[in-house]
Structures are given as structure tokens and as C-alpha cells.
Amino acid sequence: MEPQPAAPAPAAEPSSNLKVALAWLYVGVPLLWGITQTFIKALALFK
Amino acid sequence: MAETSLLDRSRTVAEPSFNRWLIPPAALAIHLAIGQAYAFSVFKNPLMSLLSHDVDHPAPGDWTAGQVGWIFSIAIVLLGLSAAVFGTWLERVGPRKAMLTSALCFAGGFFLGSWGVHLHSLPLLYFGYGVVGGIGLGIGYISPVSTLIKWFPDRPGVATGMAIMGFGGGAMIASPLSLALMSHFKTPTDHGVAATFIALGVIYLLFMQLGVWTIRVPAEGWKPAGYVPAANHHEMITTGNVLASQAIRTPQFWLLWVVLCMNVTAGIGILETASPMIQEIFSDQVLGAGRGITAAAAGGFVGLLSLFNLLGRFFWSSASDKIGRKRIYLLYFGLGIVLYALLPTLGRHASLTLFVVACCVILSMYGGGFATMPAFLSDLFGKKEVGAIHGRVLTAWSTAGVLGPLLVNYLHESAKAKHLEGAAAFQNVFYTMAGLLVVGFLADALIRAVNDRYFVHETVSRAEAEAAPAH
Structure with missing residues (x-):
């Protein structure tokens, strides 16, 4: 298959960077909470 | 409309x-x-x-x-x-x-x-x-x-x-x-x-x-931006595309199905029994009165395994971009065989720390096996229908989800029926899991690039490609 001509990827706009940060926070906060809870539970193994 | x-x-x-x-x-x-x-x-x-x-x-x-x-x-x-x-x-x-x-x-x-x-x-x-x-x-x-x-x-x-x-x-x-x-x-x-x-x-x-x-x-x-596909592609990374309906006719698909099924079954071997297993292998009788693993500590062990399962998904899958998919599965299986084979010995010698470390590494590779699969499929079959092909491969997960617990429970109950206790009660479980990983290792080792005849050619319509006989 012939490679398609590459469409140039424009530089990210500030609003786009803010959206990315908010989206990562949206999934990152619950994930970190879950990891912390699991880590606390795992500490019982070393007591 | x-x-x-x-x-x-x-x-x-x-x-x-x-x-x-x-x-x-x-x-x-x-x-x-x-x-x-x-x-x-x-x-x-x-x-x-x-x-x-x-x-x-x-x-x-x-x-x-x-x-x-x-x-x-x-x-x-x-x-x-x-x-x-x-x-x-x-x-x-x-x-x-x-x-x-x-x-x-x-x-x-x-x-x-x-x-x-x-x-x-x-x-x-x-x-x-x-x-x-x-x-x-x-x-x-x-x-x-x-x-x-x-x-x-x-x-x-x-x-x-x-x-x-x-x-x-x-x-x-x-x-x-x-x-x-x-x-x-x-x-x-x-x-x-x-x-x-x-x-x-x-x-x-x-x-x-x-x-x-x-x-x-x-x-x-x-x-x-800045991405240039390599001019001389690796043999195992295609630039073409195979339709999902054709992919299931290739030996590569079924070898990958076996790879995933063995990897998941072996991982479930530990996940399914983690809590009772560690309490039984490292009981008061083994470690001394009051030093055995409690139910709370066993819960901690399950939590630790979950963490390594999670971290392995990102770490190993990312590493596969550098190491290559086939090689990383050989690593999962090769290292997994060694670690599973060592678990009964570590249990018998009451090496709790090494036992936990070995289980964590196994679980990280279990997660890695899941996460690396889509990229492996994309390498072999192309990006066009990788989601559909991945969906078909996931039937291996369903199979392993039923097979793994059945196998582990059967082997453990058989050992208990023979009055085996502690690490001895899980010895056959661990050796069987190592055996499954040998099967996965061989299946991965047999994977080669997909034959050209399965690829879609731009001049051929989808309907024609699907109707083409598989050889």
C-alpha cells in the first residue's frame, strides 16, 4: 500500500493544551485515588 | 438521508x-x-x-x-x-x-x-x-x-x-x-x-x-508531526492491511489466540487463588506461631498483585515498542516459566519476600500480555481492522477465564485430597502453569509474517476480498 501524503500536524493551541490537562485530570484523579487505596491495602502485607 | x-x-x-x-x-x-x-x-x-x-x-x-x-x-x-x-x-x-x-x-x-x-x-x-x-x-x-x-x-x-x-x-x-x-x-x-x-x-x-x-x-x-515510517520495514511489521474476516484464516491469528489464552490462564492461576494460597503456603506452621500470613496481609498481597498487573500493562507494552512484540512475549513466557517453576521451592523454603517478588513479576507480565496484543495484531495485520481482529482474539480471554479457575481449583483440590499441605498443595498448580507458558512460548516462537495473499489490495473491493478463497 502506498503511504498517504502526511498532513502537517499544526502546533497545539493553548486552549487545546488546557483541554488535554483537564481530560487527564478527569481520569487521573480517580485512578490515583484507586492506586493509593490499593497501596494502603498492600501495606498490610509488610506489617 | x-x-x-x-x-x-x-x-x-x-x-x-x-x-x-x-x-x-x-x-x-x-x-x-x-x-x-x-x-x-x-x-x-x-x-x-x-x-x-x-x-x-x-x-x-x-x-x-x-x-x-x-x-x-x-x-x-x-x-x-x-x-x-x-x-x-x-x-x-x-x-x-x-x-x-x-x-x-x-x-x-x-x-x-x-x-x-x-x-x-x-x-x-x-x-x-x-x-x-x-x-x-x-x-x-x-x-x-x-x-x-x-x-x-x-x-x-x-x-x-x-x-x-x-x-x-x-x-x-x-x-x-x-x-x-x-x-x-x-x-x-x-x-x-x-x-x-x-x-x-x-x-x-x-x-x-x-x-x-x-x-x-x-x-x-x-x-x-515529524513521523516518517521506516523505508525498510521490519518483516514482522506490515504496511498493508488484512480484513478481520481474512485474519481468522491465518495461522498467525490462531497462534496469537493460543499466546493470549496461555498467558491469561497462567496469570489467573495466581490471581484466582492469591489470598488463600499465600495464607496456606506461609501459615503459622511454616513461619512459626503468630508469624503466618493473616487474612488482612493476604488482602494486601492481592492489592500488590493488582498494582503490578496495572503497572505491567503500561511498562511492558511500552517496552514492546523498542524490543519488538514477538521478543517481548518470548520474554513474558521464558521468564514466567522460570518464576512459576521456582515458586514451589520458594514456598518450601519459606522465602516470603522472594515469593512475593516472583508473583508480582508474573502478574506484571500477565498485564503486559493483554496490553501488548493490540500492537502485535496491528504489526501483523495492519491498522485498518485491528479493532475487529482484536475483538476476535479476545475470545481467548473468555476461554481462559473459564479454563484457568477450573484448572487451578481441580489441581489444588486433587492435592488436598492427597493430604498435601502448604507449598506442596500448590506444586502441581505452579508446574502446570509453567507448562501452559511453554505452550505459549512455542506458539509465539512459530509466528512469522502474514502471507501476502491475505492482504487487501487497493484494486480489490472488500466484497471481493472477503469472497476470495483462503488457501
């Missing part, structure tokens, strides 16, 4: 300024939600004592552990089947419609399940959480995969590793969240399971909307 819905694939094509780093959180919003399935065990005791409210003294009509266990098993089987059945549909309609369908089914499964709990109807629970929810799991699991690979052709392992890591992380969120909700809704005469199911359905339906409305597919011909 010229009008298109907001859900149509054509309406999800990204504008040129779209930032591709919005795609991993969109995928994570789906996988973090559906990963709840692996935390279903928190409902086991409450569901077994809906009438008596005391799991140790069940009332007539209370469900047994086996009956409740089938809810999760049905969901996992439906995950694999729906991923296989709806994979081609997903490629056609695009990720947004698939994600919304997944969210509606997954949340709907909770709502129907809640009704089943309220009516104390096990069939309704099987149908709700198991069948409807399971379909949501399957469609949700594969929905972001091909989109991620198309957005990250320069590092597909990193991209899919991030998303599939979410499935592991989902259980870590759901477990404490479900316990907190049950505690909130609990009354003297009710465990609060039905209300918790409703709350979880609403929470996940809303949470998954980030994925539904953020997901975009790249425009035709889009490539990341």
Missing part, C-alpha cells in the same frame, strides 16, 4: 488542530469504568446473604457462592463474544457510537442487576450484569483500540498500554467505591446492593461520556 448523526464516524474526524493527547484520556474514561468488572467480588458476600443478612448462616433461598460466581463468569464470556461479534461493526460505525453503546449497556447492566437484586431474581442478575453488562464490557474494551493505534503509529504499544492499563485500574477504583456506597446505603435489613448498583450505573454512565464526546478519528493520511 444526507443528514448525519453526531455519533457517526464521519462526524468524529478530527480537525487539523486536534491534539492527539486527548485520545488516551478518552480511552481511559471507558476502560477505567468497565474495569469495575474485576472488582465484582466485593458484592459476593452481600449477594449470598440477601435474605439472611449473615453470610455464615444463609437462609433457605439465599444464593450460593457458585451461583453468584456465575454472574462474573457470564460477563467475561460475553466480553469475549461481544468483542468478537461487534468488532467489524465498530470499525464501520466508528468509536463514538461504540463507546456510547458500551456505556448504555454497561450502565444498563447495573440497572437490570439492581432490579434483579430487588426481586431476588438470579436469572435477571445473570441477564442484567452478565449478558447486557458483559456486552458493554466487550464493546467498551475494543472501542478505543484501533483509534489509539491510528493516532499513535509511532508508539502503538505506549498508546494501547495506557488504555488497557485503565482496565486494571478500574478495579482499584471500583472496589473501595463500591464498599463506600454499600456502607452509605446499608440499613439493618438491607446490604444496600441494589441502591449501590443504581449509583454505580449512573456514575459510570456519566463518567464514560468523556470518552464518547472526546474521541476522534484521524483524518485520512494524517501522521504525527
Whole structure:
């Protein structure tokens, strides 16, 4: 298959960077909470 | 009809300024939600004592552990089947419609399940959480995969590793969240399971909307800035495409199916029995009075395994971008065989730390095996229908989800029937798991590049390609 001509990827706009940060926070906060809870539970193994 | 819905694939094509780093959180919003399935065990005791409210003294009509266990098993089987059945549909309609369908089914499964709990109807629970929810799991699991690979052709392992890591992380969120909700809704005469199911359905339906409305597919011909596909491609990384209907006719597909099935079965060998296993192998009799592993410490061990399962999904899948997919599976299996073979010895010599380390490494590679698979499929079959092909491969997961626990329980019970105790009671389990990994190692070693005749040629229509005889 012939490679398609590459469409140039424009530089990210500030609003786009803010959206990315908010989206990562949206999934990152619950994930970190879950990891912390699991880590606390795992500490019982070393007591 | 010229009008298109907001859900149509054509309406999800990204504008040129779209930032591709919005795609991993969109995928994570789906996988973090559906990963709840692996935390279903928190409902086991409450569901077994809906009438008596005391799991140790069940009332007539209370469900047994086996009956409740089938809810999760049905969901996992439906995950694999729906991923296989709806994979081609997903490629056609695009990720947004698939994600919304997944969210509606997954949340709907909770709502129907809640009704089943309220009516104390096990069939309704099987149908709700198991069948409807399971379909949501399957469609949700594969929905972001091909989109991620198309957005990250320069590092597909990193991209899919991030998303599939979410499935592991989902259980870590759901477990404490479900316990907190049950505690909130609990009354003297009710465990609060039905209300918790409703709350979880609403929470996940809303949470998954980030994925539904953020997901975009790249425009035709889009490539990341500065990305130049290598002129001399590696033999095992194709630039062409194989349709899903053709992929299942190749030996590579079935070798990968065996690879995934063996990897998952072996991982479940530890996951399924982690808590009783460590308590039995490192009991007071082995470590000395008062020094044995308690139920709380065993819970900590399960938590640690979950963490390594999660970390392995991202770490190993990312490493596969550098090392290569075939080689990294050889590493998973090779190292896994050695570690599984060592576990009985470590147990007999009461080497708790080394035992825990070995189990953690095994579980990290179990997660890695899941997360590396989409990129391996993309390397061999191309990006065009990788989501659909991945869906078909996931039937290996369903098979392993049933096979693994059955095998482990049978081997352990056989050992107990012979009055074997401690590490000796698990010796055959560990050696059998090592044997399964040998099968996986051989299957991976046999994988070669897909024969040219299976690839779609641009001058051949899809219908012609599907009708072409397989040789």
C-alpha cells in the first residue's frame, strides 16, 4: 500500500493544551485515588 | 438521508488542530469504568446473604457462592463474544457510537442487576450484569483500540498500554467505591446492593461520556508531526492491511489466540487463588506461631498483585515498542516459566519476600500480555481492522477465564485430597502453569509474517476480498 501524503500536524493551541490537562485530570484523579487505596491495602502485607 | 448523526464516524474526524493527547484520556474514561468488572467480588458476600443478612448462616433461598460466581463468569464470556461479534461493526460505525453503546449497556447492566437484586431474581442478575453488562464490557474494551493505534503509529504499544492499563485500574477504583456506597446505603435489613448498583450505573454512565464526546478519528493520511515510517520495514511489521474476516484464516491469528489464552490462564492461576494460597503456603506452621500470613496481609498481597498487573500493562507494552512484540512475549513466557517453576521451592523454603517478588513479576507480565496484543495484531495485520481482529482474539480471554479457575481449583483440590499441605498443595498448580507458558512460548516462537495473499489490495473491493478463497 502506498503511504498517504502526511498532513502537517499544526502546533497545539493553548486552549487545546488546557483541554488535554483537564481530560487527564478527569481520569487521573480517580485512578490515583484507586492506586493509593490499593497501596494502603498492600501495606498490610509488610506489617 | 444526507443528514448525519453526531455519533457517526464521519462526524468524529478530527480537525487539523486536534491534539492527539486527548485520545488516551478518552480511552481511559471507558476502560477505567468497565474495569469495575474485576472488582465484582466485593458484592459476593452481600449477594449470598440477601435474605439472611449473615453470610455464615444463609437462609433457605439465599444464593450460593457458585451461583453468584456465575454472574462474573457470564460477563467475561460475553466480553469475549461481544468483542468478537461487534468488532467489524465498530470499525464501520466508528468509536463514538461504540463507546456510547458500551456505556448504555454497561450502565444498563447495573440497572437490570439492581432490579434483579430487588426481586431476588438470579436469572435477571445473570441477564442484567452478565449478558447486557458483559456486552458493554466487550464493546467498551475494543472501542478505543484501533483509534489509539491510528493516532499513535509511532508508539502503538505506549498508546494501547495506557488504555488497557485503565482496565486494571478500574478495579482499584471500583472496589473501595463500591464498599463506600454499600456502607452509605446499608440499613439493618438491607446490604444496600441494589441502591449501590443504581449509583454505580449512573456514575459510570456519566463518567464514560468523556470518552464518547472526546474521541476522534484521524483524518485520512494524517501522521504525527515529524513521523516518517521506516523505508525498510521490519518483516514482522506490515504496511498493508488484512480484513478481520481474512485474519481468522491465518495461522498467525490462531497462534496469537493460543499466546493470549496461555498467558491469561497462567496469570489467573495466581490471581484466582492469591489470598488463600499465600495464607496456606506461609501459615503459622511454616513461619512459626503468630508469624503466618493473616487474612488482612493476604488482602494486601492481592492489592500488590493488582498494582503490578496495572503497572505491567503500561511498562511492558511500552517496552514492546523498542524490543519488538514477538521478543517481548518470548520474554513474558521464558521468564514466567522460570518464576512459576521456582515458586514451589520458594514456598518450601519459606522465602516470603522472594515469593512475593516472583508473583508480582508474573502478574506484571500477565498485564503486559493483554496490553501488548493490540500492537502485535496491528504489526501483523495492519491498522485498518485491528479493532475487529482484536475483538476476535479476545475470545481467548473468555476461554481462559473459564479454563484457568477450573484448572487451578481441580489441581489444588486433587492435592488436598492427597493430604498435601502448604507449598506442596500448590506444586502441581505452579508446574502446570509453567507448562501452559511453554505452550505459549512455542506458539509465539512459530509466528512469522502474514502471507501476502491475505492482504487487501487497493484494486480489490472488500466484497471481493472477503469472497476470495483462503488457501
